[in-house]
Amino acid sequence: MLSAGRHRTPRTGACFMEWASLLAGEKFSDHPSCTHPLLGHLARMVNDATTDTGRRRLAPLIPSVVGLTSEDPRWDDDVAVAAALVALPVAQEEDRRALAAGVLTCERLRALHRPVHADRRADGYADGKADGEDPDDGIRPATRAALAGTPRATAWALDFTAGLVRLQSLRDPASALTEHAVLSVVRLGRDDTDELLARMLRDAIAAVRGEEGAHRAPAQALPTRTVTAG
Template sequence: MSGLHNDAPGMLPVLSKGKHRNARKGACFMEFASYLAGERWSDHPSCTHPLLAAVARLVNDAISDEHRPRLAPLVPMVIGVDSDDPRMDVAITLRVAATALPVASAERQRVLAVAILSAERILDDLDHRPAGTLTDRSREALDRVPVAAQWARDFAEGEQTTLKGFQRYAAPTAVRCAVEGVANACVSDPDALLHQLLELTIADCSDLVEPRGHPDPARWADACRLTGTVSV
């Protein structure tokens, strides 16, 4: 748990859906992060990249009450994960879209396939790659949904993808569509897949920033006392 320990082994803080005025009213994933980071209580703290924070809020609200406390060990991992590098927006979009694409509904698959192609186009420009280059993960994800992939290619043909438009519209839409797609998917354990989506997205973002120190363990203990704890 990133060097943090609760007062009682096997106990995790209670995380709740939605936005809360203070810890005694409840705490969502990002509100808990704001407290650990020493910031003003908020579900939009400055310590985390806005798009990554959006993924965390959506997963927090979509996952079941039973599983939500198991997200808590991931909270310290988002603190300090922020960058102005647009590659972080691309990394988040590619990860969530590739994770959700195989299990999402047909309508959402189209949105996610377009998002992958748009993100790869941005990466073409940023990394001076040949137009139409795909990462292995994107190619594998699209190959699993050939109908949606072809629809997306037809839709995107001739369309221009600007960085500003991607960051403002395409990336947030992909994040929302991916989380909703997993949450509503006909799979045996959507909670596990939502957890994996968030964990892998955090890992991808962490690869793009400098290593950071861990939050003060005392603040973790204080936050747990405020929110209450649950045994898992």
């Protein structure tokens, strides 16, 4: 059973990432090395913001994050954008603006990290460029289509981000965007909040698993032991 917060031992309960650490054979922790740091951060936020009933439905996702990690800097942006695009259509207008600006920023940072000889078709491009797409824009077609659903917020975000002098000078925009995505959904108090949060996590997992060069780090050998969780 999953429960909110951090726990000292499995006997007092375990959150999403603490169970992941057990499955990986690591020391019991909510920050196991078997999962990409920002993906783990999203999982902890989703776990804690979800109701007790909804949290049970997160359990089947735990094995999918075990060993899912990479040093590819694009993973941070993929996790953040995936979470933000779930929140964007339902968020309040002020939050939509911040989310759209964050998505544009992370997409452009991600483009800076794209390998020079990478096949852009893996990012949704055909022959290196989508129809009507500026090849130097850095915004993937799927992301552009999602932003088109919130035209006012996107127009504001385009104007705002145009004033950024250097993208590289921004401090951890992917983490900030991920956190804002979760909070913008939670503060709405919708009946489908649990499902929206779960979809953020599912979409983020799918985004990094589909990334070129994605790999699953080998998990440690599972110890022989009995675990009792509250």
